[in-house]
Amino acid sequence: xxxxxxxxxxxxxxxxxxxxxxxxxxxxYKVTLARFRExxxxxxxxxxxxxxxxxxxxxxxxxxxxxxxSATEVVAEALAERGWKAHFFVTTGLLGMPGFVSVSGLRTxxxxxxxxxxxxxxxxxxxxxxxxPHIVREWQDSRARLADLLGRPVVCGSVPxxxxxxxxxxxxxxxxxSLLFTSEPTIRRYESDGVTVWGRFAVLGRDPAESAVRIxxxxxxxxxxxxxxxxxxxxxxxxGPAYPALREGLLRLRA
Ligand SMILES: [Zn+2]
Numbered sequence: 147x148x149x150x151x152x153x154x155x156x157x158x159x160x161x162x163x164x165x166x167x168x169x170x171x172x173x174x175y176k177v178t179l180a181r182f183r184e185x186x187x188x189x190x191x192x193x194x195x196x197x198x199x200x201x202x203x204x205x206x207x208x209x210x211x212x213x214x215x216s217a218t219e220v221v222a223e224a225l226a227e228r229g230w231k232a233h234f235f236v237t238t239g240l241l242g243m244p245g246f247v248s249v250s251g252l253r254t255x256x257x258x259x260x261x262x263x264x265x266x267x268x269x270x271x272x273x274x275x276x277x278x279p280h281i282v283r284e285w286q287d288s289r290a291r292l293a294d295l296l297g298r299p300v301v302c303g304s305v306p307x308x309x310x311x312x313x314x315x316x317x318x319x320x321x322x323x324s325l326l327f328t329s330e331p332t333i334r335r336y337e338s339d340g341v342t343v344w345g346r347f348a349v350l351g352r353d354p355a356e357s358a359v360r361i362x363x364x365x366x367x368x369x370x371x372x373x374x375x376x377x378x379x380x381x382x383x384x385x386g387p388a389y390p391a392l393r394e395g396l397l398r399l400r401a
Pocket of ligand 1 (some may be wrong): 211212264269305306307
């Protein structure tokens, strides 16, 4: 059972203290480099010889949303120390903007074996509530831009805000995507409306490093049916409108 983790920015204050979105609750998703190193060291120790991947026998996979500058300046370096690969989902309308990855940075990620996917053009707060043609354009224009810049097809995306309804899935399929990642904290995946949908577990800055290991170990040991997840009562004002759907998706493993 592959647990897919959802990171955002990993902050190395000495390099790029500003990366990705700020305000409106975005900060809770930023993990320090020290904590991130602990997390991946813990995963490496818990699963000797395994590397992050979406293959069936991989215990975990790593994804990074938004396209913040830390993807290229911090995350890629930390992963390179282990030879690990990840998926990076990029908000294409912000490419090259302050705090976000550049086109050359994206190409470097791909050259190093990482996968780049779309996180829409404008990162709408409620993608699922937009008119259907607008949702299609968010996926299509972003995907086309990435494919053009990278010279290869782009088949995967992650949903800004994390919530995925039928229109979001159908629009993604219509735009040519086949893999769609949400923020639903589950290892269950399903085919619907022309795409394969994968849930993911959000990693927050305040999470202890070992929580990622515990989630992956339990999923690996017990399989999907025996897992018990419990919603964490997150204060409504803890997360702002930038991530409204994630608030609902913040779950924790039952002790
Ligand atoms: Zn996002």
